[in-house]
Amino acid sequence: RSIQRSMGPASLSLLTFKVYAAPKKDLPPKNPMKADELSFYLVPKGQYKYVEELRTQLEESISQLRHYREPHTGWCQETYSQTKLKMQSLVLWGLDSYEYLQNVSSGFFSKTWCYNFAGLVGLLLATGSNIKKLVYPPGFTALAASIYHPQQAIVFAQVSGERLYDWGLQRYIVIEDTWKEHFQKLGNENSPINK
Structure with a gap:
């Protein structure tokens, strides 16, 4: 039994009608089958024994290759798992840097060029001595940075x-x-x- 609402004007939309449904009488009733009558539930008769199939030459070669390469693949998997986290952090750092460079404050690039130019001048002035080459470029860069900060x-x-x-x-x-x-x-x- 089901209840159906009529489609019509707004004032008649709240009316309900009762509808009764009955099965057709001309169809003969079906007899359901039991689960043990189905063919895939039957237990096979006779004695069965599992026999492993012989390997082919190709399967034997692949098995030997896998066994020989097992330490190398283990090392590769371990290296991959170690470098995966580093690469993910490097990618995140790159994305953060890209995001920062998209929204930089005014004067950022001029300051960067000034720092690089000061370091280059220090490198050019540090001729002859290895100590000068170690001290002058960072010193000039620090001097340029101290002007801005x-x-x-x-x-x-x-x-x-x-x-x-x-x-x-x-x-x-x-x-x-x-x-x-x-x-x-x-x-x-x-x-x-x-x-």
């Missing part, structure tokens, strides 16, 4: 100066102790009591 340069100079002073003081103490120890040994050897 004076507050950060002052903080960096203060922290670096303190660390450099501490490092120098430690080296001075070590050299002083070594110097005193060396001359005390020489003084004890030349003293008149030992002669």
Whole structure:
């Protein structure tokens, strides 16, 4: 039995009608089959034994090749799993850098060119000495960066100066102790009591 709404004007849309459905009487009733009467549920008769099929020459060669290459494939899979995370982080870094370069602040590229030009000038002026080649380019680049970022340069100079002073003081103490120890040994050897 089903209930159906009529399609019509808005005032008649709430009327319901009862509809009764009955099966056709001319069809003969079907007898359903039981599950054990179906052919795929029948248990086969007789004794069956599993016999493994012999390998062909091609299958044997592939098996030997897999067995021989197993350590190499394991190494490749391990290397891939290790480098996959690094490559994903590198790709994310590249996407973040691209996103940053799309929305850079004004003057970013002019500052970058200034830093690079200062480093190139330092490289050109550092002729003859390897120490100059190590000191001049970063020094000139740092000088150019300090022009654009004076507050950060002052903080960096203060922290670096303190660390450099501490490092120098430690080296001075070590050299002083070594110097005193060396001359005390020489003084004890030349003293008149030992002669």
